[in-house]
Amino acid sequence: MRRAATTLLATLLVAAMAGCSPPTAGGQSAVDKIKARGQVNCSGSQGIPGLSRPDEKGVWRGFDSDICRAFAAAVLGDATKVQFTPLNAAQRLPAVQTGEIDVLSRTSTITFTRDMSIRFVTVTLYDSDAVIVRKSLGVTSPAGLNGKTVCMQGGGSLVETALSEAEAEYRMKVTRVYFDSTITARDTYFAGRCDAYITDGLAARSQLATVAKKPEDHALIFVGSGVEPNGIAIPRGDDRWYDVTRWTVNLLIWAELNGVTQANVDEMAKSGPEQVRRLLGGDPAYGKALGLDPRWAYNVIKQVGNYKEIWNRNLGDDTPIKADRRLNRLYTEGGLMFPFPWD
C-alpha cells in the first residue's frame, strides 16, 4: 500500500510540474509580448567597441545596441528598456528561433540560408571583411597571406567564406585557428599566436583603434567581395513585429535625409514640413497601422537620434574608431542608404 501511495504521489508531482510550464502562445506577436513585458530583448555581441559592448557602467554602447534602443522607444516610448543578451556567432540563430531574443542586431550578414531559418528585416549597415596583419610581415595584399596563420571566430561566420574566396582567387592556402569568440581570436592574434586576424571591417577598425597596444604596427587588408550587408532579424511568421522593426529602421534613415535630429525634433514636430509633422505625431494613422503610440516616431528620434547621429556617436569622428561611412552614407551623398517613402 505504501509503495502504491508513493508511486501515486510521484505521478501527481510529475503532473504538477508539467502543469507549471504551460504551452507558450505561439501565435502572439512579439509586439504584444514586449508591451506586456515592458522591455525589448535584444542581442549583444561578445564586445565589439562601436557596435555593441557594455561600457564601464555595464550599459551597452554601440551602433547595433542603439538600433535596439530605437525599437524600445518605438514600442514602449522608452529607449532604455532593452535587455541585452551577449551571443556568439553560433548562438545567435537559435536565440532568435526560440524567442529568447525579440530581435537580432549584432553584425549579422543577411544570407539566403539564414533568411530561411530566421527572418531578416532590413539592412542596417554595409560592412566588409578585413584582415589585421602585422606590418613587419610585409603583407600588402590578400595574396601575401599564403602560408600564414589566421586567427578567427568559428561557428560559421561570414568572414570564413570571405577567406575561402580569397584562397581560391589567389590560389593560396592559409592555416586557420578557430575560437568560439571573436574576442579570444583577437587576443590570441595580439599575443602573437597568429600572423593575422580576420573579422568584419568595422570590427577590425574598432579593435585596432581601441584594443591594439600599438595600432601603427598593424595594417588592414580588405578581402572578399567587399560588401557584407548586415541586418536585423526576427523570428519568422511575425508580420506585426516585422512592420515595426522595418519601419523604425526606415525612420532613422528618413530622419537623416530630412534633417530631423535629436536637437530639432520638437521644433520639427511643430513647424517642420507637412510630411515631417505628420510622421512625428501629427497623423495618428502611422502609429495606428503599426499598433504603436501616435508619437512613436517622435520618441525614437528624440531618444535615440537619426541614422547619422547613431553612427557618429558610436563609429564616427568623435570616437577613436573614426570609421569611414562609405556605403552607409545617404544615396544623396554617394552611399546606399535611402528611406522608403512614407506614402
Add this chain to the structure above:
Amino acid sequence: MALTVSGPPGLARPSRGVVRRVDLLAQAAAIAVVLVVLGVILATTRYNLSARGIQLGLDFLVERAGFTVAETLLPYDPGDSVLRAMWVGVTNSLFVSIVVGVASTILGVLVGVCRLSPNPMVAGLARVWVEGVRNTPPVLLLIFLYSLWWQVAPSDHAVALAPGVLASIRGLAVPKVTTPWSGMDLLLLAVLAGGLAWLVARPPRAARAMPRPFLAGAAIAVTALAALMLGLDGRAGIILPRAEGATLASGAVLTPELFTILFGLTLYTTGFIAEVVRGGIEAVPKGQWEAARALGLGEASVLRLVVLPQMLRVVIPPMTSQYVNIVKNSTLALAVGYTDFLTIMGTIINKTGHAIEGTVLIVVVYLCINLTISTALNLYNARIAMRGGR
C-alpha cells in the same frame, strides 16, 4: 474501490493479492500520466515549432557543409557533406579522449602509488597535484595553460627544448617519422598481427600438436611479408623540425590548441584517477601485503603481482565514470580553439539553422560514445569480478 477482497473480513492488513492489485493499478496510472505528459509536451512542441516556422528533418545532413575545420585527423574539404563534417568532429573528439584516457591512466596509477609513498616529499607532491586539479574547474585550468603558452613561448623565434624538439608560440614541433605504410596499411597490419597473435595463443585443434615457437615464428613471418608487400612503394625517413621565425615549417607540429587540451585534460583527469587508484590500493587488505612480503617478494613485486590485480576489481566501476568524464570534458576544447565535435555541431547549427535536430544529434552521439564505454567496462568488470564465495 471495486476490488474483490479475497481474504476473510476483519483482517488487520489487506491480503497480498489486494496489495499487488493496488500496486498494479497505481503503476498503470503512473504510466498513463507519464504518457499523457509526454504527449502534451510533444504536441506543444509541434505547435510552437510550426508557429515559429521551424521545420524538422535530417535532410540537411547530406547538404554541402561549406565551412573549414582547422585541424582534422581525416581528410576533409568544405565541399564535403554535413554528415562528413560531423564524422570528422567525432574522430577529433575521440582522438583527444583516447590520448587523454591512456596518458592519464598511466600517470594516474603512478601518482596514486606516489600518494601512498612513505617518502613525505613524493607523497606531498602527489597530494598537491591531486588537490590542485580536483578543486579547480577544468575550463579554468585549460584557459590558464593556454594563456601561459602565449606568455612563455617566444613569439618571434623558436627555441630548441631538446635536440629535435622546437617550441614557439605557434606550437611544438617534434621529428616526424614517415613510414612507408599509409594509415590504412598500418590498420590492416595491426588487425592481421592481432588475429595471428590470438591464433598462436589459442591454436585451433589441427595446429595444437605443433610447437608454440614454430607457430609464433610463422605468424611473425606472415606479418613481415605482408608489411613488406604493402610498403614496397613507400619510403621511410625522419623529418627534423625546422623553424622560420616563430613559424614551425616542418616536422610533426602539435598546435598550442591541441597541446593544451591534451595536456590540460590529462593533468586534470590524472588527479581523479590517482585518487581512485589510491582508494583501490587501500581497499586491498593489509594481510595481503604482509603475506606477499612474507613470501619474500620485493616491494615492486608485491604491488605488481599481488596488490594491483586485486585493486583492479575495486577501481573498474569508478574508472568507468572517469573515462566517461574525459569524453564529456573533451568538449572544453571549445575554450582553447581546438575543433571538437561540439564546436563543429555549433557551426552546423549556425549555418543550417537546425538547432533542435543538431542538439538532439549532439546528445545522441555523446550518449553512444559514453554508453559504449560503460558497457565495455561493465562487461570487463563482470569478467574480473570475484565469483561466488571464492
